Amino acid sequence: MAEWLIEDGIGERRALLIDGGEAVAAKLEWPGELTAGTKAMAQLIAKPAGARRGLAQLENGAQALVDHLPRELTEGASFALHISRAAIAERGRFKRAHGRYHGPSLTDALPEVETAAPPPLSTAKVVPAFEAGLWEEVWHAASSGSIAFAGGEIVCSVTPAMTVIDIDGEDDPKALALAAVPAITQSLRLFDLGGNIGIDFPTIEAKADRRAVDEALAQALGDWPHERTAMNGFGFVQMVARLEGPSLLHRFATSRTAMCARYALRVGERAQGSGPVLLLRVHPALKAKLKPQWIEELNRRTGKQVRIETDPALALEAPHAQILSQ
Numbered sequence: 001m002a003e004w005l006i007e008d009g010i011g012e013r014r015a016l017l018i019d020g021g022e023a024v025a026a027k028l029e030w031p032g033e034l035t036a037g038t039k040a041m042a043q044l045i046a047k048p049a050g051a052r053r054g055l056a057q058l059e060n061g062a063q064a065l066v067d068h069l070p071r072e073l074t075e076g077a078s079f080a081l082h083i084s085r086a087a088i089a090e091r092g093r094f095k096r097a098h099g100r101y102h103g104p105s106l107t108d109a110l111p112e113v114e115t116a117a118p119p120p121l122s123t124a125k126v127v128p129a130f131e132a133g134l135w136e137e138v139w140h141a142a143s144s145g146s147i148a149f150a151g152g153e154i155v156c157s158v159t160p161a162m163t164v165i166d167i168d169g170e171d172d173p174k175a176l177a178l179a180a181v182p183a184i185t186q187s188l189r190l191f192d193l194g195g196n197i198g199i200d201f202p203t204i205e206a207k208a209d210r211r212a213v214d215e216a217l218a219q220a221l222g223d224w225p226h227e228r229t230a231m232n233g234f235g236f237v238q239m240v241a242r243l244e245g246p247s248l249l250h251r252f253a254t255s256r257t258a259m260c261a262r263y264a265l266r267v268g269e270r271a272q273g274s275g276p277v278l279l280l281r282v283h284p285a286l287k288a289k290l291k292p293q294w295i296e297e298l299n300r301r302t303g304k305q306v307r308i309e310t311d312p313a314l315a316l317e318a319p320h321a322q323i324l325s326q
Contacts (some may be wrong), residue, residue: 004124007135010265010297015121016134017189023134025189026142027121028248034062034097036244037122038083039106042066042099044075056081056099064097073101080106086245089254090160129270139263142191142248143256143317149183152176156187158253162196162238173202173235174209178216185220194243201235210235257316261289264319268298268306273323277305281320284310 002019017025029035040058047054047069056066056079066081073079080102087097141147145156152169165184169176184199204210210231217228217237226241251259260283268280278298282290287310299306304323314320 004121005130006121006124006126007128007130008126009262010269010294010301011262011291013121014130014135015124016130016138018134021131023138023190024186025192026138026248027192028251029121032060032062033086033245034058034064034083034099035086035121036083039080039102040083041078041106042081044069044073044077044079047073047075055096062087062097064099066099066101068101070101079104080108085243088243088246088250090158090250091254093160135266138190138248140317143252143259145191145249145252147183147187147190149179151179154180154183154187156191156193156249158247158249162198163193163247163249165197165199167199167201173204174206174212177201177204177213177235181213181216181220184217185224188221188224188241191249192245192247193249194241194247197239197241199237199239201231201237203233203235204231257285257289260316260319261286263317264321265290265294265298267319268321269301271302271321271323275304275323275325277307277324277326278302279307279309279322279324281309281311281314281322283314283316283319284312285316286310286319 002017002024004015004017007014011030013029015027016023034040042056042058042064045055045057045063050071052069052071053065053067054069055063057063064081064083081099082102083097083099085098088095146153151171152167155166155168157164157166165187167176167180169179171179180201187193188197201213204213214230214237221228224241226239228239229237231237264280264282264286268278271278287308290308295306295308
């Protein structure tokens with residue numbers, strides 16, 4: 001039976017849905033973020049008179065766009081809100097979190113939001129660490145944005161308008177498209193994708209062949225809530241799914257060094273060997289991202305003196321950790 005597991009890392013909370021010993025879905029949260037399902041008190045700071053939508057500020061200073069506000073609610077009023085989508089950073093802009101009016105207080109909710117879903121990871125099982133290799137495989141796949149399959153690979157790219165999935169391979173168009181379907185469905189869950197998603201299949205001339213790919217997609221995505229267009233004559237399929245926050249691809253696209261810095265700490269935390277010193281070698285760009293409190297936490301978790309060295313020959317995604325005798 002599939003089960004969500006959580007690993008509390010340094011500077012991030014990781015979650016994997018494990019089924020049969022394999023990771024089939026992933027989520028990632030960073031401390032301080034407003035996550036989908038969160039309920040919090042806020043103050044209305046901007047709303048046109050009579051409008052149902054406005055801008056609110058939470059007690060921690062974060063701001064969110066809020067829908068379904070009572071028309072009579074005025075600026076300065078306090079109320080409870082329910083976060084429906086976390087903030088998302090994109091190239092050149094920042095999308096605030098989205099929320100919905102919850103009620104006058106956290107304990108006095110409107111009937112239609114009383115049954116709103118809890119935060120996605122609120123009931124997951126926290127474990128000391130994932131099985132070796134599980135997070136590493138997901139992380140590196142998301143870092144490259146690609147998943148290989150027999151005869152080709154899919155390449156996922158984030159744009160301001162949508163996430164685009166491209167299919168590359170040498171087989172004939174229909175066979176290549178059908179072979180790519182399992183990798184496409186895997187990427188949707190493994191990279192935590194949502195919102196507008198475009199799939200650029202090879203151009204398939206025959207309508208019957210395009211229909212066969214549509215049917216394969218429908219069967220593969222039967223348990224994944226979404227809306228989808230039929231493949232057009234150019235091989236393009238568009239899907240829309242619930243978007244609750246930044247996907248792993250979004251994080252790599254806009255915060256790659258931050259992602260790599262947290263990964264370096266994870267590599268250091270799992271270094272094996274005897275000795276009092278943990279040497280963590282990273283690309284120079286990562287050193288500024290390693291917060292002092294994170295290094296202190298790594299020291300505490302490993303029980304070793306942490307030493308950071310930089311090496312420009314190392315890739316951002318390839319830190320190295322070693323236990324030293326002194």
